[in-house]
Amino acid sequence: MAHVRSMVWGPAEFVGLPPRWLLVEGILAGFLAAGAIVGTTVVGVWTGRPSLANGEAGLACAAALVLYLLLVRAGRALLGIVAVIAACLALQAPQAAAGVLLSAEGRVQPVVVTSVEAGRAAGGGRDRYLCSVVDAEGAPLTVRIWRGCGRATRPGDALAVLYDPKGRVAPRGLGVGTTPTGPLRDLAPWVVALVVGSTVAVVRSFRLSSPSEPAGRRPGRR
Template sequence: MGEGLLVGVLGAGSIVGAGVAGDRTGEPVLVSGEAGLVCAGILVLHLVRLRAGRALVGIVAALGVCLALQAPQAAADLVPVDGERVAPMVVTSVGGEGNGDAGRTRFRCSVVTRDGAPVKVRVLRGCGRTTRPGDVLAVVYDPEGRMPPRALATGPVTTGPLRALAALAFALLAGCVLAVVRSHRLTPAGTGA
């Protein structure tokens, strides 16, 4: 049980940690969830090496992929880290750029503070197809420029994405415990094997 808990905590922690780090640093490989997918792959390979059973390994793999893809988006809705501030900013322009993935367009907003001072970095998160110049976004920014600015989700703060992330992490932990316990095949009493 202890080994299963350790594997589950390390697996889920590394997947969620990669997503949170991606949100905080803006590193593309972390923001996209690719690093979390690598962590999930390493976890699955470890369980395969333990001979945990195909069904349980498949369940852990599916949960790991879901967790890796959801963690960066859920991390974006978290409270700003120390040193960051939230301020209302006015959108001055909205630009779209194709990223080559099935014709999807990513939107970036140029914003200014309420005093009219322009922000050097354009906002990606929170800027969308319906955003127009003159709209006001609640933007999280770091006055020292260590992290890129990002807009908070519009409307009231919901805990739904965080609850879903916690449920996925708990399910992954439980799956890892079951898979590791399953990998330790017990021999019947008296066989001496």
């Protein structure tokens, strides 16, 4: 049972508080991974590189963190938790990065509603209304707008959307109180969870080497 517990949650072979260098290592690993996931996505959106902007590079950064935890022989359960959190962060980052770009460099464009459709938000949240719109020249937008589209919206009503003049991201409805850093704040819980998960996984991976086992990370390592 002790062996199974060590494999699942990590051996954590220390007495009392974990070594300070081990905490620093775990925190640094989490922050570096989160920064790489979000940073590559933001750069991809700003430069118009689909391979970076659509989250593929972020998933590669998440895989690198998982590989690191495998190399330090972290507990399998903690490794799986960190992998899921990192993947979720990578999948959420593209929308947040697009919001940052539109908030910073977007232009306001008036549009006219042609139809309104009610849709249920994911996770059992409140209903979300989706508006199909056309621009001032009568050309329909390829995406439906939900920001600014509500229960009282009717065909023929005017809405305002944010669009990127360079066409790097899809337009979206103009939200109230939009700020350049607002979308990134939505990622904060995922970043915190990734740092905490990585720290716990690294700390609990600490083991003392013994003659019967391959040499692990020794207490004296810095």
